[in-house]
Amino acid sequence: MHTTTARLTAARIVPVIVIDDAARASDLAHALLAGGITSAEVTLRTPAGLDALAAMATVPGLTVGAGTVLTPEQVQRSADAGAAFIVSPGFDDDVVATTLDRGLAALPGIATATEAMRALRAGLTEVKFFPADRLGGLATIEALAAPLPQLRFMPSGGVGAHNAVEYLSSAAVFAVSGSWMVNRAAIAAGDHDTIRSASAAAIALLEAASADGAL
Ligand SMILES: O=C[C@H](O)COP(=O)(O)O
Numbered sequence: 001m002h003t004t005t006a007r008l009t010a011a012r013i014v015p016v017i018v019i020d021d022a023a024r025a026s027d028l029a030h031a032l033l034a035g036g037i038t039s040a041e042v043t044l045r046t047p048a049g050l051d052a053l054a055a056m057a058t059v060p061g062l063t064v065g066a067g068t069v070l071t072p073e074q075v076q077r078s079a080d081a082g083a084a085f086i087v088s089p090g091f092d093d094d095v096v097a098t099t100l101d102r103g104l105a106a107l108p109g110i111a112t113a114t115e116a117m118r119a120l121r122a123g124l125t126e127v128k129f130f131p132a133d134r135l136g137g138l139a140t141i142e143a144l145a146a147p148l149p150q151l152r153f154m155p156s157g158g159v160g161a162h163n164a165v166e167y168l169s170s171a172a173v174f175a176v177s178g179s180w181m182v183n184r185a186a187i188a189a190g191d192h193d194t195i196r197s198a199s200a201a202a203i204a205l206l207e208a209a210s211a212d213g214a215l
């Protein structure tokens with residue numbers, strides 16, 4: 001496992017960020033950390049994404065990667081901005097190859113056994129499973145993991161407080177990702193109290209599940 005993926009495994013929850021103003025990024029990073037979150041995926045869905053990623057990547061204690069990475073050029077720009085990992089909605093051979101060339105952790109999205117096999121052939125042992133809820137959630141992950149036990153999954157899409165612990169209780173799941181604690185409107189409004197408390201609530205959920213022996 002790549003050392004960055006090991007950090008995401010320890011973090012357990014990876015917030016998926018859509019940010020419209022890079023000037024908010026540093027405060028956002030500190031709000032996440034204050035809530036106990038130690039990783040962040042900054043999506044390239046907005047023009048501000050790359051600058052926000054660069055700002056957040058300088059904050060100590062936060063493992064920051066790029067999301068919605070669709071092309072090798074975006075991998076290069078994300079790497080130059082300080083990304084430690086690259087996430088995509090689907091599997092693209094060139095995006096994965098460029099990510100590995102740059103020494104970053106590659107977390108392409110997969111949705112089928114065919115894509116899972118391509119990920120294994122590319123040398124990956126961790127992938128994103130997207131859109132997790134729509135694809136049948138944990139039952140589908142475990143069905144894929146049965147013949148492919150060397151692969152572990154980060155479900156994303158429809159993950160939230162209602163199902164994060166269920167996903168994380170599976171040996172086939174190394175982390176979950178989602179936007180539920182990083183509401184886009186709260187980011188845009190600079191409402192860092194809301195982000196900090198939603199982050200703290202997400203972490204408290206894991207701590208409670210851990211104390212109960214569920215994790
Ligand atoms: O890749 C990530 C998804 O956009 C996150 O999905 P979500 O907003 O349902 O948490």
Ligand SMILES: CC(=O)C(=O)O
Pocket residue numbers: 043067068069087088089090109128130156
């Ligand atoms: C959805 C997704 O996988 C991404 O934005 O990277």
